[in-house]
Amino acid sequence: MDRRNFLKNTALASGAFMIPAFLKPLEALATGSLTGYKNLVIIQLSGGNDGLNTIIPYGNDIYYQKRNTIAIKKPDVITLSDMQGLNPALSSLKEIYDQGWMGIINSVGYPNPDRSHFRSMDIWQTASESNQFLTTGWIGRYLDSNCSTCKNPYTAIEVDDTLSLAMKGSKMKGIAVEDPNKLYQTTREPFFKELVHDHSDANLSEDNLGYLYKTMAETYSSANYIQQTSKTYQVTGQYPATAMGNQLKTVSKFINSGLQTRVYYVSLSGFDTHVNQQNQQERVLKIYGDAVAAFIKDLKNTGKLDDTLVMTFSEFGRRVEQNASNGTDHGTANNILLFGGKLKKAGIYNNAPDLSQLDNGDLKYTVDFREVYATLLDKCLDVNNNQVLSGGFKGLNFI
Amino acid sequence: MDNLQQIKHLYARAGFGLSFDDRKRAGNSSIKHAVNALFRASENEEPINSVPNNIDYSMLIKGDKDSKKQLLQMQRQEEKDLNIAWVNRMSTTDAVLCEKMTLFWHNHFACRTNNSFYAQQLNNIQRANALGNFRDMVLEVSKSPAMLQFLNNQQNHKGHPNENFARELMELFTIGRGNYTEQDVKESARAFTGWGFNKTGEFVMRPFLHDEGEKTFLGKTGNLTGEDIINRLLEQKQTAHFICTKLYKYLVNETPDEVAVTAMTDVFYKNNYNIKPLLEFVFTAPWFYDGRNIGNLVKSPVEFLVSLNRQFYITYQRPEVLLQFQKVLGQVLFYPPNVAGWPGGRNWIDSSSLMYRLKIPSTILNGGLIDFTGKADPEEEAYIAANRKQQQFVNEKVQSQPDWDKFLKTVPANVSKQEIAQFILQPQITKTLSIELSNAADIKTAAIQAVSTPEYQLS
Numbered sequence: 001m002d003r004r005n006f007l008k009n010t011a012l013a014s015g016a017f018m019i020p021a022f023l024k025p026l027e028a029l030a031t032g033s034l035t036g037y038k039n040l041v042i043i044q045l046s047g048g049n050d051g052l053n054t055i056i057p058y059g060n061d062i063y064y065q066k067r068n069t070i071a072i073k074k075p076d077v078i079t080l081s082d083m084q085g086l087n088p089a090l091s092s093l094k095e096i097y098d099q100g101w102m103g104i105i106n107s108v109g110y111p112n113p114d115r116s117h118f119r120s121m122d123i124w125q126t127a128s129e130s131n132q133f134l135t136t137g138w139i140g141r142y143l144d145s146n147c148s149t150c151k152n153p154y155t156a157i158e159v160d161d162t163l164s165l166a167m168k169g170s171k172m173k174g175i176a177v178e179d180p181n182k183l184y185q186t187t188r189e190p191f192f193k194e195l196v197h198d199h200s201d202a203n204l205s206e207d208n209l210g211y212l213y214k215t216m217a218e219t220y221s222s223a224n225y226i227q228q229t230s231k232t233y234q235v236t237g238q239y240p241a242t243a244m245g246n247q248l249k250t251v252s253k254f255i256n257s258g259l260q261t262r263v264y265y266v267s268l269s270g271f272d273t274h275v276n277q278q279n280q281q282e283r284v285l286k287i288y289g290d291a292v293a294a295f296i297k298d299l300k301n302t303g304k305l306d307d308t309l310v311m312t313f314s315e316f317g318r319r320v321e322q323n324a325s326n327g328t329d330h331g332t333a334n335n336i337l338l339f340g341g342k343l344k345k346a347g348i349y350n351n352a353p354d355l356s357q358l359d360n361g362d363l364k365y366t367v368d369f370r371e372v373y374a375t376l377l378d379k380c381l382d383v384n385n386n387q388v389l390s391g392g393f394k395g396l397n398f399i
Numbered sequence: 400m401d402n403l404q405q406i407k408h409l410y411a412r413a414g415f416g417l418s419f420d421d422r423k424r425a426g427n428s429s430i431k432h433a434v435n436a437l438f439r440a441s442e443n444e445e446p447i448n449s450v451p452n453n454i455d456y457s458m459l460i461k462g463d464k465d466s467k468k469q470l471l472q473m474q475r476q477e478e479k480d481l482n483i484a485w486v487n488r489m490s491t492t493d494a495v496l497c498e499k500m501t502l503f504w505h506n507h508f509a510c511r512t513n514n515s516f517y518a519q520q521l522n523n524i525q526r527a528n529a530l531g532n533f534r535d536m537v538l539e540v541s542k543s544p545a546m547l548q549f550l551n552n553q554q555n556h557k558g559h560p561n562e563n564f565a566r567e568l569m570e571l572f573t574i575g576r577g578n579y580t581e582q583d584v585k586e587s588a589r590a591f592t593g594w595g596f597n598k599t600g601e602f603v604m605r606p607f608l609h610d611e612g613e614k615t616f617l618g619k620t621g622n623l624t625g626e627d628i629i630n631r632l633l634e635q636k637q638t639a640h641f642i643c644t645k646l647y648k649y650l651v652n653e654t655p656d657e658v659a660v661t662a663m664t665d666v667f668y669k670n671n672y673n674i675k676p677l678l679e680f681v682f683t684a685p686w687f688y689d690g691r692n693i694g695n696l697v698k699s700p701v702e703f704l705v706s707l708n709r710q711f712y713i714t715y716q717r718p719e720v721l722l723q724f725q726k727v728l729g730q731v732l733f734y735p736p737n738v739a740g741w742p743g744g745r746n747w748i749d750s751s752s753l754m755y756r757l758k759i760p761s762t763i764l765n766g767g768l769i770d771f772t773g774k775a776d777p778e779e780e781a782y783i784a785a786n787r788k789q790q791q792f793v794n795e796k797v798q799s800q801p802d803w804d805k806f807l808k809t810v811p812a813n814v815s816k817q818e819i820a821q822f823i824l825q826p827q828i829t830k831t832l833s834i835e836l837s838n839a840a841d842i843k844t845a846a847i848q849a850v851s852t853p854e855y856q857l858s
Contacts, residue, residue, distance in 0.1 A: 176750065
């Protein structure tokens with residue numbers, strides 16, 4: 001039995017969440033020798049998820065006053081504390097929360113918030129100020145930084161067909177892989193193969209033609225590496241049959257096969273709930289919660305949860321007061337959800353949003369989202385956040 | 400450099416590439432002659448009129464669900480139509496210089512609006528002034544409903560100034576960052592108070608909202624109006640320099656050459672911001688034809704698609720596919736990422752966009768299948784949420800029709816497949832490509848190979 005098989009079987013044999021103590025050192029060794037990396041998985045909820053109906057401040061009467069028809073009724077809330085609880089559509093996350101693998105940071109935002117989807121998404125993806133236009137994303141700049149393991153595009157993988165701004169640096173960019181096999185096949189067309197093998201020619205110089213050939217060659221070899229490495233592992237966890245379920249299953253395959261990737265990026269859309277919010281939001285939250293719960297359990301079983309941190313964000317939260325169409329309009333501060341086996345402060349990280357102190361009807365932020373990023377850069381991606389973010393963010397204490 | 404190479408370069412930068420057909424017409428004329436011909440062909444460019452009227456907002460006021468839905472659908476249809484109308488215009492017009500410059504101004508005065516009638520109006524302002532006078536264009540753009548709305552000047556009132564427009568006017572449209580103070584932003588915002596538009600989409604100066612007090616802007620004091628601010632900005636030579644730098648990057652090289660840019664600035668400023676003399680100066684300057692400036696600009700996705708359309712006379716049975724291409728390659732016309740426009744250059748290229756660019760030509764030219772998944776545009780989120788759609792998966796037959804007969808007829812007799820490829824491509828073809836081409840079954844295959852290369856991404 002080779003080592004990888006052995007480890008796989010060991011992980012399988014250990015079964016559920018409880019791993020016998022005597023297996024733990026071996027498990028630690030296993031994760032170390034397979035990748036040696038910690039993984040950050042970023043989940044983007046597009047459209048502006050209503051954080052107040054996700055992590056519900058059911059202990060606050062103002063919530064019920066402002067949301068006549070769309071508030072989640074107290075008996076339906078899955079309580080987490082005497083103030084906040086989960087939307088019932090996220091029931092599958094309760095177990096994860098109880099294990100201490102979930103964290104919630106309330107009231108995350110930035111100064112002078114922008115309520116336009118595309119502008120605000122840019123701000124979150126580039127980590128810019130609200131009046132600053134950056135053309136590189138924060139993960140892209142992480143790849144550009146002198147991170148010791150960042151020389152390959154597959155250091156950051158987006159499980160999608162196209163690459164988000166977050167993943168684009170000025171020198172380095174991540175790679176978009178929806179399906180490793182498809183990407184591999186595309187790059188292997190004989191004509192492209194011939195062109196790629198043209199390296200030795202003068203076209204690898206610093207000019208734009210050189211840049212194009214370099215990108216093509218990197219895509220070609222990354223596609224090969226990702227395909228060859230990931231096919232060694234079959235995901236055993238059960239995932240819901242949704243696009244997001246499939247994407248996280250792919251991430252699991254990548255992580256467990258030992259791919260030398262530090263950042264994974266996945267997005268889910270459908271959160272712009274101006275009209276009849278309740279059904280729609282619950283539908284997408286369920287897709288989200290079920291997929292994440294499956295992913296976390298899967299990683300726990302394979303011994304990878306301690307090395308993985310999942311962060312979920314949306315470009316903004318929504319107004320506190322519901323609108324006339326039983327929906328909500330674009331707002332500001334929002335919660336960030338975290339998952340991982342080694343959360344230093346699991347559960348609810350800070351106070352629930354203050355619904356009595358609003359700014360023109362919107363939540364005031366108390367945590368700058370770039371402090372969350374700074375924490376991830378410093379403690380998960382092992383690079384000084386000053387290399388990526390300007391503004392001297394100190395970071396938080398959740399990992 | 401021989402004449403053909405120069406003409407090819409001129410058409411690559413002043414237009415969307417040279418077809419064999421263009422070449423025949425241009426003959427062996429001098430550069431000066433060719434430049435004149437480009438301007439002549441752009442003299443009588445017509446506005447685009449794909450959106451006939453302003454949206455009837457009474458449907459919204461009526462407020463019932465069906466009329467709202469209808470309105471939303473109409474808006475989306477108009478957006479599509481306008482986008483396709485412009486791509487078609489660029490792909491077929493003889494006024495290539497005008498369209499190429501309209502595309503430049505589209506990115507310079509970047510703007511987004513849900514109202515396609517306003518979007519079209521702004522586009523036509525940029526088209527009408529593309530080769531005219533920059534001062535006129537700044538004024539007209541500043542008074543267009545699309546821009547007044549996008550940069551919140553509609554909300555710029557005496558006593559409650561909204562500084563958004565004033566700031567971007569300086570930072571992005573005229574003088575550039577670092578050449579004005581925060582105080583200048585504040586004072587100029589006051590000068591633009593009251594600028595707005597009425598229900599029918601016409602500019603109105605609302606005197607009761609205008610701040611008539613004294614303002615000091617870039618050292619000048621008085622009861623300044625919006626026009627005064629624009630004039631003051633254009634009096635600064637730095638504005639000419641800012642525009643010329645950007646234009647140099649668009650037409651010549653992404654790395655500005657200070658000597659050339661200074662020369663351009665002088666011409667532009669001396670000619671009172673007339674664009675035509677500036678462009679004539681660029682296209683006839685010896686440095687424009689320097690080897691280092693040939694085949695070294697990354698085509699934007701729209702330039703890439705248009706160059707392909709023009710080269711092979713492509714028509715689309717389902718023109719919406721053009722929007723899908725734009726989306727997957729990262730440049731949807733009328734949807735710039737923000738007021739700063741598309742960053743351009745190498746930013747267009749990442750592993751997936753490059754693979755799409757290498758695959759799209761053979762797909763279009765062979766009428767093949769292409770998958771589009773990708774993510775939703777943030778602006779589509781409300782639509783997705785309301786319609787309960789999840790990620791759209793499109794696996795569509797492209798249904799495009801290149802006119803191969805026409806293409807083959809224009810190819811001069813007795814040229815090799817390598818020569819055809821070199822005609823289509825700006826950079827020198829490599830040995831490997833040359834070998835591949837010699838193995839190609841026929842001219843058609845060789846042409847498809849030529850446009851499926853990294854070289855074809857450059858102009």
